Amino acid sequence: MQVTGKITRDSLMTLEAYSRYRKDNKAAVMAHRRLRSVRLGEHINLQFESETSIRYQIQEMLRIEKIFEDEGINQEIEAYAPLVPDGSNWKATVMLEYPDVNERKRELARLIGVEDRLFVEVEGHPRVYAIADEDMDRENDDKTSAVHFVRFELTPAMCAAVKAGAGVKLGCDHTHYPAHVAIPAETLASLASDLR
Numbered sequence: 001m002q003v004t005g006k007i008t009r010d011s012l013m014t015l016e017a018y019s020r021y022r023k024d025n026k027a028a029v030m031a032h033r034r035l036r037s038v039r040l041g042e043h044i045n046l047q048f049e050s051e052t053s054i055r056y057q058i059q060e061m062l063r064i065e066k067i068f069e070d071e072g073i074n075q076e077i078e079a080y081a082p083l084v085p086d087g088s089n090w091k092a093t094v095m096l097e098y099p100d101v102n103e104r105k106r107e108l109a110r111l112i113g114v115e116d117r118l119f120v121e122v123e124g125h126p127r128v129y130a131i132a133d134e135d136m137d138r139e140n141d142d143k144t145s146a147v148h149f150v151r152f153e154l155t156p157a158m159c160a161a162v163k164a165g166a167g168v169k170l171g172c173d174h175t176h177y178p179a180h181v182a183i184p185a186e187t188l189a190s191l192a193s194d195l196r
Contacts, residue, residue: 007055007081009073015066018059029056035190038170040118041179043107046092046150046170048191049083082135083149087196088159094118094130094148108143110176115139115148117174120183122158123166159195162188 013021029052036048047053058076067073085091094115098104115132122128130150132138138145154162162168168188171180183191 005051007051007058007077007084009070009077012055012062012073012077013059015063015068018063022059022063029053032190035187038181038183038187040170040172040181041177043097044114044118044172044177044179045095045097046118047095048090048092048187048194049085050190050194051084054080054084085194087194088154088156090120090152090154090191090194092150092152094132094150096144096146096148098146104146105143107176108146111174112139112141112144114144114172114174114177115150117177118150118172119170120152120154121169121171122154122161123168124161125155125158125166127171128152128154128158154195162192163195 012018032050033047033053033056036050036053038046038048040046058080061067061076061080062073065072067076083091083093096104096108096111096114098107115130115138118130118132119127130152132148132150134151135149138148168183168191169180170183172178
């Protein structure tokens, strides 16, 4: 899968080419996704997206839906390409994971606003809170969604610090879900490659 810096119709593989690529490369893409996944406490998982992960997602949607016409391909690009980090930020899919349906219903009601209380903290710099769900509101008065899309916008000084090896914490200061974790070094090295 070629990383070009911009996902366009012409930079995607045909369904036939992708089918061949997928057989040989699915394990490597899954390893990339695992590397960029950070658990925050017991029930929140952040999947930090990259051009590679989003290209894979688009190609998978095209394969599953058997989409080969320009209009359908462009719709998939428009839906997913905004999740690719663009040099000064990290973008992530946030999953609130509660396997038990009754617990999930109860906790999603308690965790309204949790997506706005997620933060990253670059060593020596103030916290940066997530900008959540820019495409659409994903909660209502009764509950939050189990999936959110967030962006952490970093200053040039923060980007430089991360690239120079500064540690980064990921956290949440929601009343009902206080948690923080240091982003592991190997994950942080991958995330640093997203920054200019």
